[in-house]
Amino acid sequence: MPLAVIDTNVVVSGVLSSSPGSPTVRIVDAMLSGRLRFALSETLLIEYRRVLSRPTIVERHGLTGAEVDHFLEGLVVNALMRDPSVTDHGGAPATDLPAAVHGDEHVIALMAAVPEAVLVSGDIRLRESLASRYQVASPAEFADGLK
Amino acid sequence: MPRMTITLSEQRQKAVKETAARRGVSITELIDESLELAGVRTQEDAAHIVARARAKSGLSDAEAMDLALRETAAVRGPS
Numbered sequence: 001m002p003l004a005v006i007d008t009n010v011v012v013s014g015v016l017s018s019s020p021g022s023p024t025v026r027i028v029d030a031m032l033s034g035r036l037r038f039a040l041s042e043t044l045l046i047e048y049r050r051v052l053s054r055p056t057i058v059e060r061h062g063l064t065g066a067e068v069d070h071f072l073e074g075l076v077v078n079a080l081m082r083d084p085s086v087t088d089h090g091g092a093p094a095t096d097l098p099a100a101v102h103g104d105e106h107v108i109a110l111m112a113a114v115p116e117a118v119l120v121s122g123d124i125r126l127r128e129s130l131a132s133r134y135q136v137a138s139p140a141e142f143a144d145g146l147k
Numbered sequence: 148m149p150r151m152t153i154t155l156s157e158q159r160q161k162a163v164k165e166t167a168a169r170r171g172v173s174i175t176e177l178i179d180e181s182l183e184l185a186g187v188r189t190q191e192d193a194a195h196i197v198a199r200a201r202a203k204s205g206l207s208d209a210e211a212m213d214l215a216l217r218e219t220a221a222v223r224g225p226s
Binding site for chain 1: 192193194196197199200201202203204205206207208211212214215216218219220221222223224225
């Protein structure tokens with residue numbers, strides 16, 4: 001199982017989907033159980049929390065802030081925390097990143113820090129913009145490889 | 148329930164017993180509470196929370212992803 005970077009939309013969808021066995025549900029369950037190796041940065045973790053705490057999302061999942069934090073703690077326990085300012089080789093990440101789509105820079109920076117990882121995202125535009133440089137997969141494609 | 152043996156200083160052991168007696172709880176309950184306050188929780192708890200969220204949302208996979216994409220885009224700002 002390759003190292004993965006799980007985009008926010010996958011985590012949020014995996015919390016909200018009532019479809020048992022759906023790709024995002026399987027990915028989030030694998031993150032919680034430690035069956036999936038995934039990298040996470042503090043910035044991406046903060047974004048998970050921000051989106052899960054938005055009123056429209058809270059209205060759907062019904063969780064309190066403490067429960068959202070508890071869920072995120074369950075993810076962090078199994079995450080490979082990475083500081084995107086430093087690559088695995090000890091240097092600064094490549095600066096010639098693909099033309100960043102506004103707002104996605106933190107995801108691109110994390111991918112630069114773990115270039116061997118697969119970016120799993122439900123955002124087709126983001127996948128297409130990074131496909132020439134990194135491995136990318138839709139939730140369905142990635143979940144196919146989960147046991 | 149599995150048992151676990153831990154080593155505490157004599158003073159800490161005395162304090163644990165006294166606190167449990169004062170509060171009218173067992174030592175096990177006191178340690179359990181303390182671990183909870185320290186943020187030591189089980190993965191099963193997190194899985195249970197997610198299961199509850201999924202049951203409440205009533206969204207199909209496609210609906211959940213649409214909403215997740217919209218709300219994530221709102222946080223990331225206009226592209």
